Amino acid sequence: MTPPSAGILMRRPKRTLATCCAAHILHDGFSDVTYVLLPLLAQTFGLSLAQVGMIRAAHRVAMASFQIPAGLIAERFGERNLLALGTLIAGAAFLALGYAPGFWAILVALFFAGAGSAVQHPLSSTIISHAYPGDGRRIALGTYNFFGDVGKFAFGGIVSLLLVAGISWQAPVVGFGLLGIVTAIAIFLFVTNTREAKETAGQVKPAAKAAGWGIRNPQGFTALCLIEILDSSTRTGFLTFIAFVLIAKGLPDGWAVLSVPLILIGGMAGKLACGFLAERLGIVRMIIITELATGCGILATLALPGATSFLLLPLIGIVLNGTSSVLYATIGDFVEQDRLARAFGFFYTLGSLCGIAAPLGYGLIGDLYGIETSMAIIGVAIFLTVPLAALMRASAAPRLARTA
Secondary structure (H helix, E strand, O other): OOOHHHHHHHHOHHHHHHHHHHHHHHHHHHHHHHHHHHHHHHHHHOOOHHHHHHHHHHHHHHHHHOHHHHHHHHHHHOHHHHHHHHHHHHHHHHHHHOOOOOHHHHHHHHHHHHHHHOOHHHHHHHHHHHHOOOOOHHHHHHHHHHHHHHHHHHHHHHHHHHHHOOOOOHHHHHHHHHHHHHHHHHHHHHOOOHHHHHHHHOOOOOOOOOOOOOEOOHHHHHHHHHHHHHHHHHHHHHHHHHHHHHHHOOOOHHHHOOHHHHHHHHHHHHHHHHHHHHHHHOHHHHHHHHHHHHHHHHHHHHHOOHHHHHHHHHHHHHHHHHHHHHHHHHHHHOEOHHHHHHHHHHHHHHHHHHHHHHHHHHHHHHHHHOHHHHHHHHHHHHHHHHHHHHHHHHHOOHHHHHHO
């Protein structure tokens, strides 16, 4: 007879995935809607550019700082519980932002919004990995990855449309806060505590807790992290400076600023598609294909005329953003299930730090040697992931060896 908890696992993975996708929409929407809100906040409260920078920095620093602690704390209190609490904090922070009277209240509200959202990526990824421990994990995490971009577009678009309709920014911000509170309740009610269920079902022995960080294969995990560093640095560097390259090629400013939305549109499709393809073509093969295509695409933007480069951007976006779905879903091949939360926290923190450091580094190179040289280095650097992917294959993690 099948244990009841095993039945729960078989029935509820899709509901768990759907709820985590909703959380991803919410938290990524919270994060990126700040780009739309900052000029409105500056205009409403007479903020200086330095104050605007402090507000954005407070949000990003909070997100980067609390991802690893979130993974560690979740091991004691449970991923679902901490994800619900973080979502509640982020929702309450946006609710407070809608009623903020000035700079310091805004700064504190967005700091707590960042701290609350910091739990989402590592814990949702862990919950989904527990819900899909074998086949289908890459597809599930690719789907989850896709819905984050949906949130980025939706929240900013909602605020923009309401402003055009004559509605103040406070109304959607308060609405977002209430939505965050409702989502926190939904997470607690609808997300299955899959790890405990599997232990009860006998799929995982409760006593078999991994020591330390639970890394089964240090060589493979190190190679995966180095690929993530190069991949994140390339993505953030390219997104930051592609408009400048197109302007240097003579493309009008109005068209050049559309470059990032075009890349992100392609990226949405790539995040979804690459998760599916990795299940069929193999992990290492998919990483090599996407990273080689990314490097060739970036270098092509330098070689081709401005208009042609502009039209190429959605295709570049597919591979530029799509690799992330493969990388996130491969963490479980190198880390024990009981330590996934802290591993995801570490991995996402690496990406966040690269998102801060890469634009600064490539910007300095651009100032010294020109934007084309900087972009060429971005395009060439991503090719270093190919030997790292080969090293990851050689490490022969059990599942990786079957799917490489």
